[in-house]
Amino acid sequence: MTTSFGAATAAIIADDPKLHLARNSCGLRTASNSLLLTKRPHLFCPSSSPTASSLIRAVSTQPRYVDPLNVTAMACPALPLCPLAIAEAERGIPDLLKRVRAVFEKVGLKYNESVVIRVTGCPNGCARPYMAELGLVGDGPNSYQIWLGGTPNQTLLAKAFKDKVKIQDLEKVLEPLFYHWKRKRLSKESFGDFTNRMGHEKLLELVNKWEGIPLGASRYNLKLFADKETYEAMDTLARLQDKSAHQLAMDIIRDYVASHRKW
Known part of the structure; x- marks a missing residue:
């Protein structure tokens, strides 16, 4: 046995x-x-x-x-043992996996769903991030190059997705990726297969436009259409308030509805 x-x-x-x-x-x-x-x-x-x-x-x-994320995750020794390391890996991966789990819970992914994660402290890639579904390669102090597109059984090479992502900003990248994986994947489609099907250009667009998880997105959907002049005016006002045009429009609608309620 x-x-x-x-x-x-x-x-x-x-x-x-x-x-x-x-x-x-x-x-x-x-x-x-x-x-x-x-x-x-x-x-x-x-x-x-x-x-x-x-x-x-x-x-x-x-x-x-053990958390399924931990079972398949891997990191190289990196700092302070390896003289080639320029970022954390082994010492940082426990906290990183907790943060990934928190994002999973936030976007509605189940506990038994997992992603193969590899973290390495330099581009030498001793933890094999270049075959992971989600690879983090140290490219500076507290900074990582993100790789996407490997498969759970590591039969496909990943591709570089985004450079110089600070560790404190990791959720800004992972949250939109996992959110759209949850809602747009095919039946039993792994995260790596999903990123390959969507393409990095489309995923990068989703990340750059991300404004957070829509409230009640699964039940309520309100689309707004405006002419170019109105939109540009709204966008200018929104920037003055450090908001997006969409956020400002929703604030205006909420205030209008609240002021006209009869109860």
């Missing part, structure tokens, strides 16, 4: 501060003299002994108890 689990989860021990990686390593050595590291990376522990399998399960966290 072969027992396998994600290497990234092997050091996670049931939220008990008394259990450390040393115990994990000892348990794995006791259970199996042969440990195989896969490209994911996962650990494969070949064993035909039920006792060994039980021991492995006792010192590890099974993937079903």
